[in-house]
Amino acid sequence: MNNELTAFFDRVRPAIEATLEGQLPSESTPPAEIHSAMRYSTLGAGKRIRPGLCVAAFTAYQDDWKPILPVASAVELVHSYSLIHDDLPAMDNDDLRRGKASCHKQFGEALAILAGDALLTLAFEELSRCNDFPADRILRVISVLGRAAGTCGGMIAGQVMDLEAEGKPVSADQLQNIHRSKTGALIGASVWVGAYLGGASTSDLERIAGFCDRIGLAFQVIDDILDAVGGKDRDQEKATYPALHGLEKSRAIAHHLMEDARRVIGPLGERARLLADFCDYLENRTH
Template structure:
C-alpha cells in the first residue's frame, strides 16, 4: 500500500482510520463465510475473498454511512457484500475467457488453483451471498433502506454496471477507442461498484437526496480517477508491487488512458477528477455539527482523504 499522510484535516489521523477500518472489515469478511457444505466451494470463496487487498470499497461504504449520520456497525454487512461483489468480478475477470490472468493479489488466480468451473461457481456464490448479507443479516436497518441498497447493488453488479462495462471492454480489444468510450467502460466496469459503495453506505443511514446527489458526483470522480491510476500503474509498476500481472493491458491491445492521453496528461486528469469529487462534498464537510465521527473534526474527512489516497497509491 502506498505511503499516506498521517493526517488529513484538523485532528484527523487518516492512517489510523484506514488501518482500523481495514481490520474491522477483515474480521467481518472472515465471519461472513463460516463452515458450511460443500467445503470445496467455501474454500474457493475464501481463497479470493480473504486474499487481502486495500479494502477501499467497504471502507468507502462505512465512511459514507458515517458522513450521513449512521454507524459503521449498521453498514458493515453491506460493506462486506460490496467486497464480495468486487471479489466475484475479479475471479471472473481473471478467467481465460475474460482477461486471462494468472496472478491476483500476489498469488495464483482462483481458476489456477481450483479450476475454471469452481472459480465460476465461487464467483456466483459470492455474488448471491452478497444479497443475503444485505437482506437477511442487517439487523436494525429499516427495510426500505435495505431495499434501496439491494436496488443499487443490482444495478452496479449487472448489465447497467460492471457486467455491461466488461462486455464493452472485451468488444473493444484491439480496436481504436475514443475517450468517451473509454470512460463508458470505466464508469461501468469500475466506477459503478465504487458508486454503489458510497451510495449504499449513505442509504443505510437514511441520507438526504442532496447528500446522495453530492456523493454520486464524488463517486464518479474517484471512480474514473481510480481507473486512470490503475492504467498508469499497469505501465509503470512491476507485477511484484501490483500483486497482479503488470503490462497486461498492453499485451491485450487495450486502449488505456496513458495510451490515449499520455502519462502526464492522464495523471493531471486523475488529479482534476479528485478535485471535483472533493468539491462535491464541500457543503457537507462544513456542516460538522450535524455528524460526529470519533477523532475527526470534519465528518467528511475520511472520504476526502480516501479521494486523495486514490491518486497517491502505488499499487
C-alpha cells in the same frame, strides 16, 4: 495515506475482515472445495477500498459504524466475485491476484466460475439479512448494488464493452463509458449506500452521487496508469487511458477528477473529511 485515514483503516479493516469471515461458509461446510475457493479469493490480502469507502460515508452521518459492516462486507463480496471472473482465461487471463495464484489457477476454471457466482449470490443473501436498517432502505441498497454489478451501466456492461474494444480504436467518450461501468459503478455505489443508510439528506445524496461519479472514474484511470508503468495490458491491446492519451495527460485527467470530487463534497464540510482523504490516498497509491 494521512494519519487520520490510517487510524480509520486500523480500526475498520479488522472489523471488515471479521465480518467477511462470518459471512463466508467455513471450509468444513460441504461442498468444501467451493467454500475453500470463496475464502481463498476473499480473505486476507485485499485493500478493502470499497468497504472502507462505504464505512467512511456512513460515519459522515453516524458515530457508530458497526451496523454498516454487513453491508460494506457484502460490497466486498461483489468485488471479489468480479475479480475471480476478470482473471479467467476467457476474460483478462491473469495468473496472479493479490500476490498469489488466481482462483482458476488454484482451483480450476470450472470451480472458479462457480465460486464467483456463489460470492455474488451470497452478497445479496447477506444484504437481505441486515436487520439494523428499515426494510425499504435495504431494498433500495439491493437495487443500487444490483445495478452497479449488472448490464445497464454496471460492471458486466463495462466488461462486455472492454472485451469488445480489445484491439480496436476507441474514442475518449467510449473509454470513459467503459471505465465508469466496469469500475466506477461499484466504487460509486459503495459510497452512496453508506451515506444513504447513514441518513444523508436528499441534497447531500446528490452531492455524494457527483462525488461517486468522479472518484469511480478516477480510480480506474489511476489503475490504467499503474498497469502501463508496470507493463501490463500491452499484449492484450486493452482500451486504457495511457494508450489513448499518454501517461502525462492521463495523470492530469486523474488529478482533475479527484480535485473535482473534493470540490463537489466541499459544502458537506467536516463530515466529508474522510472521503476527501480517500481522494488523496487513491490518487497517490502505487499499487
